[in-house]
Amino acid sequence: MTKRIYILEVIFLSVFFACSLSAQGIRKKIEKGNENYAKEQFEQALTDYKDALLDDPLNETALFNQGNALYKLKKYEEAVETFQKNVSSEDLDLCAKAYYNIGNTYFQMNKLQESIQSYIKSLELNPNDTDAKFNLELARAKLKESADKQQQQKKNDNQDKKQEKIDPSEFAKKLKREADRLVKLRRYADAYGIMENGMKQDQTVKAYQDFISRLQEITGIGGKG
Numbered sequence: 001m002t003k004r005i006y007i008l009e010v011i012f013l014s015v016f017f018a019c020s021l022s023a024q025g026i027r028k029k030i031e032k033g034n035e036n037y038a039k040e041q042f043e044q045a046l047t048d049y050k051d052a053l054l055d056d057p058l059n060e061t062a063l064f065n066q067g068n069a070l071y072k073l074k075k076y077e078e079a080v081e082t083f084q085k086n087v088s089s090e091d092l093d094l095c096a097k098a099y100y101n102i103g104n105t106y107f108q109m110n111k112l113q114e115s116i117q118s119y120i121k122s123l124e125l126n127p128n129d130t131d132a133k134f135n136l137e138l139a140r141a142k143l144k145e146s147a148d149k150q151q152q153q154k155k156n157d158n159q160d161k162k163q164e165k166i167d168p169s170e171f172a173k174k175l176k177r178e179a180d181r182l183v184k185l186r187r188y189a190d191a192y193g194i195m196e197n198g199m200k201q202d203q204t205v206k207a208y209q210d211f212i213s214r215l216q217e218i219t220g221i222g223g224k225g
Contacts, residue, residue, distance in 0.1 A: 096125035112143040168207040
């Protein structure tokens with residue numbers, strides 16, 4: 001699991017908020033949202049943050065915490081979209097935290113490449129963030145594990161195809177009986193020739209591929225294996 005997701009305390013400039021009733025109303029709505037978030041009442045918290053954004057659509061704190069609520073509700077696409085509205089902020093610390101949360105969200109969506117890039121951007125802004133470093137390595141390790149599994153699965157699939165059982169037709173069985181007779185007479189080249197030519201007429205003769213390969217080794221004849 002990824003470590004922590006940020007939730008900001010209410011951030012405001014007293015020079016503006018203290019002098020504005022509207023600003024105080026926005027602050028109270030965000031505070032109410034934070035209280036509901038702390039109680040894990042994420043749907044209600046989301047509603048509170050949306051109410052604050054109706055009054056101030058560009059309020060960075062309301063946007064950021066709305067992203068947190070969406071994350072908790074597993075509405076990951078919406079959460080990413082919301083956090084991305086914070087990455088152009090003049091507050092570089094806020095940008096770093098937004099990228100961190102985007103990384104967490106992409107991680108939950110199993111979009112590991114995007115998650116890694118987001119953690120890297122977060123660390124470019126805040127190189128000392130140990131949690132971002134931890135999650136970056138976690139995402140990289142999971143991506144490598146996923147790639148290794150895919151490679152192994154591909155290898156297994158190829159091996160299964162090679163080992164796929166082929167049921168010989170009556171024609172193929174007849175050829176095999178004749179080839180066995182020739183082998184008993186030590187006419188290995190003739191036995192190989194019968195089987196090799198038989199494969200051109202009937203693909204199920206490949207059911208005896210191991211037998212054909214042994215004949216080929218004995219006779220030293222080149223050609224199909």
